[in-house]
Amino acid sequence: MVLVFDIEGDMALFRKPYTTTSMVSYPFPPPTAVAGMLGAIVGINHEASQNAKNARYWDKMKGVQIGIAMQSPLRWINTAVNLMKLKTLNEKMTEHIQVKHQLVKKPRYRIYVKGGEIYSELKHRLEREEFIYTPCLGAAYALATITYLGEYEAVAADPAAGFNTIVPAYEGLELDIVRSGSVFSEQVPVQLTNSRRLSHTILVYYTPPNKEEKPVLYVRNQGELQSSMVNGEKVAWFNAW
Numbered sequence: 286m287v288l289v290f291d292i293e294g295d296m297a298l299f300r301k302p303y304t305t306t307s308m309v310s311y312p313f314p315p316p317t318a319v320a321g322m323l324g325a326i327v328g329i330n331h332e333a334s335q336n337a338k339n340a341r342y343w344d345k346m347k348g349v350q351i352g353i354a355m356q357s358p359l360r361w362i363n364t365a366v367n368l369m370k371l372k373t374l375n376e377k378m379t380e381h382i383q384v385k386h387q388l389v390k391k392p393r394y395r396i397y398v399k400g401g402e403i404y405s406e407l408k409h410r411l412e413r414e415e416f417i418y419t420p421c422l423g424a425a426y427a428l429a430t431i432t433y434l435g436e437y438e439a440v441a442a443d444p445a446a447g448f449n450t451i452v453p454a455y456e457g458l459e460l461d462i463v464r465s466g467s468v469f470s471e472q473v474p475v476q477l478t479n480s481r482r483l484s485h486t487i488l489v490y491y492t493p494p495n496k497e498e499k500p501v502l503y504v505r506n507q508g509e510l511q512s513s514m515v516n517g518e519k520v521a522w523f524n525a526w
Contacts, residue, residue: 286399287439287515288408292322293393294429296362297422298386302474302483308386310423312359313451313491315473316523318423319351319396326410326431327403328417338480343526349401350511352520353394354450355500359493360390392422397450397520399439408436439513439520447501449518454488457508464503468492476526487523 299311299318314322324331324342332339365383398407410416411433420429447465452458454470462468468490476484492500504510511522 287437287513287520288398288404288411289395289434289437289516290411291356291393291395291432291434292420292422292429293357293391293432294422294427295391296427297389297392297424298427299389299423306382306384308384310387310389311471311473312389312469312493313353313355313392313394314423315471315475316351316353316526317474317477319353320346320349320476320526322396322420322429323349323398323403323407325418325420326416327406328410329403340477340481341479343477343479345401345403346526347401348525349403350399350522350525352397352450352515352522354397354518354520355392355491355494356395357391357393358495362386362388362390364388388427389422395434395450397515397522399522400525435516437516439515442512442514442519444507446514446519447503448512448521449499449501450521451489451491452502452504452521453510453523454490455509455524457506458510459504459506459508460490461503461505465492465501468502475523 299314301309329342329345332341364386366386367381368384369381420431421427422429470490472486472488474486478484492502494500513520
């Protein structure tokens with residue numbers, strides 16, 4: 286079975302790791318950000334109060350598989366944010382810099398989740414609309430609203446059908462760019478260690494939606510990519526954490 290929910294907000298910032306003072310965002314939450322969302326909903330303590338590098342929620346993510354879909358047209362906000370220099374609580378905030386930020390404007394994403402030990406607790410929290418930590422879209426100030434769509438059975442997908450989600454480029458995947466139209470790619474982080482070190486990344490492909498229709502991405506050969514039909518949508522699954 287698969288849990289499906291939408292998450293949306295006024296803005297999102299999923300910062301690309303190579304950016305420093307200028308914040309550049311991924312257009313969608315990478316798997317590492319989705320893991321943080323699931324941990325916030327369920328209420329997993331990452332133990333950062335003991336050590337700022339801790340990310341203990343990854344222990345609870347074992348066996349979880351996710352799919353990610355973009356549900357709104359991709360729009361950007363480019364702005365500058367004032368950051369204050371403050372070393373101690375008694376120091377006056379006299380210095381500040383303006384940092385350029387690239388934000389996703391009014392995004393909405395659909396998240397598919399199956400497997401793992403958090404499944405039953407996640408379902409309980411989604412059904413009750415009762416989240417332990419405040420959900421956000423990357424940055425803490427990008428507050429999010431979650432809409433639970435339901436629990437659905439994952440059935441075998443027609444190989445000829447197009448994907449409605451972001452597609453990870455696992456070995457053997459061959460795109461059909463002619464049928465898909467515009468196709469974009471990103472190298473995204475998939476998993477971190479318990480001390481917040483990057484474990485591995487993967488190349489993904491996606492087609493941004495527009496106002497008229499949902500995105501569809503066609504492939505000639507799925508290779509090692511796993512897929513399912515969930516509530517009439519073809520989902521490409523990231524490998525289990």
